[in-house]
Each structure stands twice: as structure tokens, then as C-alpha cells.
Amino acid sequence: MSLAGVSGVLLGSRFTLAQEQKPKTFDPYELVPLGKTKIKVSRVGFGTGMRGGNRQSNQTRLGKEKFEALLQTSYERGVRLFDAADLYGTHPYLASALAKMKRKDYVISTKIWWRRGGIPDKERPDSDVVVQRFLKELNTDYIDIILLHCVDTAKWPEELSKQMEMLDGLKKKGIIRAHGVSCHSFEALEAAANEPWVDSIHVRINAYGEKMDAPVEKVVPVLKKIHDAGKGVIGMKLVGEGSFRNSDEKRDGSIRYVLGLGCVNAMVVGFEKVEEIDDFAARVRKAPVEVKT
DSSP: OOHHHHHHHHHHHHHHHHHHHSOBOOOTTOEEEOTTSSOEEESEEEEOOTTOBTTBOTTGGGOHHHHHHHHHHHHHHTOOEEEOOTTTTOHHHHHHHTTTSOGGGOEEEEEEOOSSSSSSOSOOOOHHHHHHHHHHHHTOSOEEEEEEEEEOSTTHHHHTHHHHHHHHHHHHTTSEEEEEEEEOSHHHHHHHHHOTTOSEEEEEOOTTOTTOSSOHHHHHHHHHHHHHTTOEEEEEOTTTTTTTTTOHHHHHHHHHHHHHHSOOOEEEEOOOSHHHHHHHHHHHHHSOBOOOO
16 A cells, blocks of 8 residues: 555544544434333423422422423423322322323333332332323323332332333333333342343433432442443432532533443433423533543
8 A cells, every 4th residue: 555545544533433433412312212112202301200209399399380380391302201109199290281192292201109108198009000090190192101110129120020020011011111220229229130021121220329229339340230231221319319509610510421421321310490401412512522432
């Protein structure tokens, strides 16, 4: 090869490398694949369970009119992922707020509360019964993502095997599109990474370890394993459950960090005001991120 040819190859290599290293910008409302589930979600989702419990949350405490208006405004902005749970009591609000939207144009993720306490009901019916109630509350023929809420032991796949089998049956019937877990301990997260049944996982992640189940340096390698296996990863506690609300530096730092990991598909945030939606979206847009590989 001539000297000119060698120079051309080197220049091309440098150009390719420069392209690969160029910081990436993110659209908060871009529809992104959720692992191998064939579900696409907006990069930023609306979490409806801020300070949630006993079928209430900060969102429900806003009152029906304000909460539903907030949901509708988030949809108008571009949010297409709405995260609910039996624990939060937000199903009827979602059903009403999204009644005029085409069902195929948004994704609902919700969760089954199988533990003691947490909700007023004393009994814990099996998943097939609970999902039928969810369908009525949400006024829908199907639910995109159903999670077993708040798993916190390494043995949850054994403890909840009956419910997992039922949810798998509902998935085969098309009543749900994907199933998984919301993890609330590091041991549970590791178990989810190794469990083939899991399609998608909700995990606590931010740059500072706030409200997380383990230090960031322990959690991230497990998230990469989960992502590489084709499971969906939805991050929660991006704002540290409100801990970073008054810190521009920490909100920006956490958003940059999680986007830069390259293994978190989407983020759900418990917005309580329209201003919070716009502020978070602006922070996602404004800073280029070096994506780790």
C-alpha cells in the first residue's frame, strides 16, 4: 500500500474513533426498546408512586382533577411510559386521564403487591385474579408490563414461583406483554439477573447511592449483566426520592451518570408538578453524555 493509502486508512480510523467518542445527546421522549420485550417506551416515564402506600401517593393526594391534568400534560409533552402499582392506588386516575388516547400509543407498567401490609386488603389472591382486577381498574384489555412488587430476597424466584407461572400463562394469552420484578435489595437484583423468567426489571439507580440497595459500584456491573442478557432495565430513584430536588448539581450529575451507563433503557420519576416534568426533560437534553461501553 502506498504512503497515501496508509495515511488514508489512519485518517479514516481516527475519524471513526472520533465519531465513536463523540458525546451523545438524548431526547427525553424518544421511544426506546425495552430490552428484548418488543415494547418501546419513552426514555423518561411518569412514576405515580411518590411516597406511595396503602393505595395512596403524593400524586393521588393532589386530588383527581390536578393529578389527571398532570398525567394528560405529561402525555402531551411526550411521556409514553406510565408506572403504577396496586400499592399506589393510581389505576383509576390513569384510566380516566388516558381515556381519549389510543391505547397502543402508551405503555402501562404496574405491580402486584404480594407482601403483607401495604394495602388495606387482608387477602392476597393469586396473580391471575389480581390482573383481572387491574384490567378493570385501568379500563384496558391488556397490560404492557406486570411486575412482582418489592422483591427483596435472593430466594424470590422460589418463593414466588406459583405467581411467576401464572403471569407467564397470562403473557402467552396476550393479557400481559411482559413480566418482571421491582427490586428492593441487592440480593434480589442479583437473582433477577440470573432468572430467565424476568423480562424487565425496575431498579434503584442514581449517581450518589441515595435510596439505593447497595453502593453504585456494586449495582452497575449487575445492571450491565441484565442489559446484556436482553432484559429491560427501568431506573427509579433518579432524584433520590426527592433528595436532590433542591440541588441542580446532583440532579444534573445523576441524569448524566445514568444516561452514560448505557445499560438503563428508561427512567421513571415521580413528578408532582408540570414544572418538574419540564425541568427534568431539559436536564436530559442539555448535557452531552459520554456513553460507557
